[in-house]
Amino acid sequence: MAPPLSRRHLLQAAALAAVAPAISYTTSGKAVAATAATPAAWSVQPFSLDEVALKAGVFADKRQLMLDHARGYDVNRLVQVFRANAGLSTGGAVAPGGWEGLDGEANGNLRGHYTGHFLTMLSQAYASTGEQVFADKIATIVGALTEARAALRTDPKMLAVTGRWGGALESVRGSYQYVDLPAAVLGGASAITLSVWVRPTHDANWQRVFDFGNNTTRYLYLTTRNASGVPRFAITTSGAGGEQGLNGTAALPLNQWSHLAVTISGSTGTLYVNGTAVATNTAMTLNPAALGTLTNNWLGRSNYAGDPVYAGGFDEFNVWSRALTQAEITSLQSNEAKLSTAGLGNLASYYFQATSGGTFSDASGRGLTATLRRTWGGPSHPGFLAAYPETQFIALESMTASDYTKVWAPYYTAHKILRGLLDAYTATGDARALDLASGMGDWMYSRLSVLPEATLQRMWGLFSSGEFGGIVEAIVDLHSATGKAEHLALAKLFDLDSLIDACAANTDTLNGLHANQHIPIFTGLLRLYDATGETRYLTAAKNFWGMVVPNRMYGIGGTSTGEFWKASGLIAGTISDTNAETCCAYNLLKLSRTLFFHEQTPKYMDYYERALYNQVLGSKQDKADAEKPLVTYFIGLTPGHVRDYTPKQGTTCCEGTGMESATKYQDSVxxxxxxxxxxxxxxxxxxxxxxxxxxxxxxxxxxxxxxxxxxxxxxxxxxxxxxxxxxxxxxxxxxxxxxxxxxxxxxxxxxxxxxxxxxxxxxxxxxxxVPFRLRVEKALDDPSLQALLYGPINLVARNSATSYLQFGLYANAALSGDLLPTLTPVSGKPLHYTLNGTEFAPFMEGTEAATHAYFRRVEPKVVFGNLDSGVANPAKSDGTTLLDEIWAGAPFASKSVLVSKVTSTVNAWVSAGLLTQANGQVVINTAGQATYVS
The missing domain is CATH 2.60.40 (Immunoglobulin-like)
Incomplete structure (x- = not known):
């Protein structure tokens, strides 16, 4: 076994291993990409997607549904979150929702991942079909990501929109941008008026129009919506409990300009909405003078870190050191401040249409220039690219326990984006895609290379928060394209040594682990083996595969329950509504395929056929949809389960990998x-x-x-x-x-x-x-719970019952041992059969029928060739029945050979006291009288 490379020597080794990019071409001769050579360690190599064309059949039919979805989907929706994060105009595009956007699970902490999946899907679609529509969509996404990264590299710039009086400042939701005002903005005034035009675009509570304060103790603020959804002004020197406030009476309309004003004079404070006084407090004892000079003077940001940043437009913010009259407030409704009876604010006055940069001059004459900022500052490295701030990556470095509402697998999301960019580059040769991918690699290396080894191991061991998907595989591919030594060094920084060492030693530690967090790690390790020659990576990957297949595999080829693994060999004991996460099958296919490149062991392709023809095909609904890809997340294996093809509002990891699977069905033919x-x-x-x-x-x-x-x-x-x-x-x-x-x-x-x-x-x-036979596969922990397979196809019972169905299959078994004659074919429906009034159909059909993937095997009577002996089918203490032992001898060359097997088995059971002599003779006679299918 070769000694592992130390990280100290890896940069040098990486430089020696770097390969120059080479141009590859489609079969039409069109240059499509610059890609590195196939790894030298692969004794077998794949063909590219454009070299293998799908012909009419079940795969082409499923793919067509996904291609139609891809052709029609507006990819500007996908990049909406990237543009918003960079403070760019989103052009009115609406994010897909679900995990893509700010309103889905965990406030969209995975946003951006689906764009990566979509890029990969488009790239595969283009490689397979050559249709320009897919290349055009790739170019749109890559162009938007290029613009977004450029915007993140600089200080934020004003996004101008049409305002109440001309131009106005737009704060895009998800941009985390706010306006920072100088400390003197309130001027220590004891009487004051604050006036602003707002156009909120989201209905989240506690979005601040302004918040001037030091912390959560001393401040004054105006919010578009309080907990009751109406505007509120408050001032305090003793925190929330001491607030003196003014509450509106109605919610502000979204996407419309509204005028808000607050006046304080003496003990009276008044809140105005669109010129009308909606709240008055005559017992106020606080005013700006009581607060003193404040540290944080913000438009759009709260001193409470958990409050959302204001999303919407600002137009004309003015501050006067007096309380305007009702008439002056009214004048502001129909005039710019400079043309109103109130005039410009004498403490501060900002016309946001007056700049296209990131600063705003003060028209009051006091010279209080304001600055547009991000709440999180800016990227640590110019290569940073994400659809959310870098804060998730930073927070992960100090986390000791997982909390996906705060940090949800940021490197997993980075992987999807990186993989999509690399695939886009391979498919279209767009140099911008490789530049973006290379920048991401540079940025990740700048973050991770300075962290202590113990920190990295802790991070990668965290459930969910530390999940990084197949990023190692992508980074090794990136290194192949760029030749940068840092990129290969980066791939090594994701080593989870406890897992690698255990698997290399063939020690099974998978019980309790999050399945899809760990499967793609091993595909990455294989690619690291290709690049470094460290044999423990290859050994670990091979041993890991054997721990999952078949020991944690269901009949359809899937694995996991509720996303996690249980103990080895536990199948029946894990059946639930949340089995077989679709991403797990996707990644096990990729792992099996890559293992085969190193060792041509047929079991890898046997598994590939099983999972592809069953779970992967069956995870895609046989239905067209412009909005959703219609792919399962979990596939419940409980009796009567109905597949959900639009899980979790859509845009999940499994729908992403499902899109990829449906556009590369031919990759391993x-x-x-x-x-x-x-x-x-x-x-x-x-x-x-x-x-x-x-x-x-x-x-x-x-x-x-x-x-x-x-x-x-x-x-x-x-x-x-x-x-x-x-x-x-x-x-x-x-x-x-x-x-x-x-x-x-x-x-x-x-x-x-x-x-x-x-x-x-x-x-x-x-x-x-290739003749098929009908056979059963027994759950490893309960032989009576069985799955039915015909050739490569898992046949599932379609029945709405919610308890396990009971079936016997020996009644008309063929001399060959084939159980199929016991079932009745359904005319005109290939691979459909009936038994006891229940239809069995291929799992690969993407229907919404209630199905039973497992059934309870019950053979109460000894029956041969549909001839019932009337004798109960006895069983041994381990559950093996007389018929089981007889048919274990199949195939039988003739009826006489079968009868001979029946006779010898019966005699053994009679001798063991498991069957009476008389019943044994009846069984032998029945076997001799029956007629068999050959």
Whole structure:
């Protein structure tokens, strides 16, 4: 085992490992990107999406729904949160909602992640179809992100909008911008008037129009909405309990200009709304003079850190050292202050239309220039790019316990953005995307490289807050594109040593861990292995995979319950409404695929087929929708569960990965040996491969899985290589291969690859026949709880009952051991069957039917060929029944062989006292009298 690289030496190693970018092209010859070479450690390599075209079939149908969604969606909605964070105009775009926006779960602490997913989806769609609409949308997003980062690199600038009297200042919700006024703005006046035009754009309570104070003890403020939703003015020198206030009587309208004014003179304070006095307090003992000189003098920001920043417009803010009369207040309603009877404020007067920068001159003559600022200051590095302030990243560094309402996986969100930018660069060659991605890498390195090792380990060990998704994989890919040593060093800074070391030692510590927080870590470790040669990364990833598959895997290929793992082997004991988070399947597919690049172990592609053809296909609803991608978050495996395709208001992590999955279904149909000596056919899927290096095409025609086989036709020139055809581990009913109509010698073995080597030429036809059998998979912790699979397909019962259904399957089992004859096919509906009045259908169908993914296996009577012996089916103490033991001997070459097995088994059970001699003879006689399907 090679010794691990220390971080001290990693920069030097990274510099030596850096590779120069290389231009890659589509099959049409169009330059699309600058990407690094395939890792040398990969003995098998993938084809790019544009080299494998999907043909008509279930995958193309599902993809079409997602492509239509992508074509029609206004991507300005996605970048709304980035533009807002940078203080730029959002152009009236409305953020998608859910996790994308300020009103969703945890106040949108993940906002920006969905934009990254969407970029990846668009990039894959463009690579697959070449449609310009996808490239155009990518360019719009990349352009907006470029503008947003540029704005974040400088001090905030005024966003001008149409105001009450011309131009006005807009404070975009999510920009965290406010106006900072000089300390002398109130002038120590004992009598005062404050006047302002506001146009609030959000109805959050406690948004301050202004707040002048030192802290939460000594201040005066005006808010557009108090806890009752009406304007409020208050002044205090003893905190909230000592406030002397004035409350309005009605809520201010949103998106309309309203005038607010407050006057204090002697013991009387008055609040005016649109020229009308709505509140008067004649017992006031406080005024600005009592407060003295104040530290924080803000428009739009509160001295209470938890209050929202004001969202909306400001026009004309004036302060007078006297109480204006009612007539003067009235005059302000129809005139600019300078033209009103009140005149300009003598303490302060700001015309926000007078600047396009970040400062506002004072027209009062006192020279009190105001400055536009952000509550969080500004980025620590010019490469920073996010849809929220850097504060989440900063706070994470000192957190000791998770609180997602304050910090919700900021590096996870950074990963999605980074991955989307890299994919956009690969798909379109837009240098801006790589520049943005490289800047993000530079910024993350500047933050993380200065932190102590103990801090990093604590951060990455925090549930949710420290989740970083697949960022390591993305950073290694970034390094491949930039060659910057710092980027490879950055990837190492995400090492979670406790997890890596445990998995490298094959010690299972997954119980209680958040599943999707940890699965993508291992894909990243594989890429780190590629870049550094540290074998513990590869070992850890392989061992980790074995801890999940099959020990924590459901029949559909998914894993996790309520997002977490339980103990190894616990399946029946974890069935719930929140099983199989869709992101987990997405990331396990990616991990399995990447492991196969290193070791061509068939189990990885067996898993890939299972999860792809079941959970991933079934997670996408078979329905068009312009607003939502319609992808599940959880897939409940409880009896009668109905899938929810619009979870959590949409825009979740799983809908993001679901969009990605639906635009890359073809990514693992074919692989090639790194030296070009072999072509792997991993999946039987209607598609066409263009293998440019060999000058050949391979067209796969099939309706798999409705068809039990596939036909591959070669085109182009001639080329010598080994064709490696995957023999699924479930393919125990025979696997046959012909070339140009002639049988190929050799014995295919289930769970392997069958190799046909020759010089292939145009017109060659390979026919693969893969007979399906109906079989069950037993829950590891409860053998009586079973899932039904037919070939690669999980068949689920459609029934609204909320308790486990009970079925027996031996009644008409075939001599081959196939259980299918016990079921009745549904005419005109491939892969649909009925049993005892209940329909079984493929899980991959994205319906809203109530389903049962698991059922209770009950075989009360000994029945052969639908002939009931009348004898109860006895069982051993471990639950194994007589029929189980008999049928474990399948396949049977003939009826006589079966009867012989029945006889020997019955005799053993009679000898063990588990069956009477008389009943045993009845069982043997029934087996001999029955008629069997072969």
């Amino acid at each position: 074919y692989f090639k040996a790194a030296d070009g000596s072999a072509l792997y056919v991993n999946l039987y899927s209607p598609s066409q491969l263009t293998w440019a290096e060999k000058g050949v095409t391979v067209t796969q025609a099939t309706d798999y899985p409705r068809e039990q086989g596939s036909t591959l036709t070669f085109g182009g020139g001639s080329a010598a290589f080994a064709l490696k055809l995957r023999v699924p581990s479930w393919a125990t009913a025979g696997f046959q291969v012909t070339v140009n109509g002639g049988a190929v010698s050799g014995t295919p073995v289930a769970g392997s690859y069958f190799t046909v080597s020759r010089t292939w030429k145009a017109g060659d036809v390979v026919r693969v026949t």
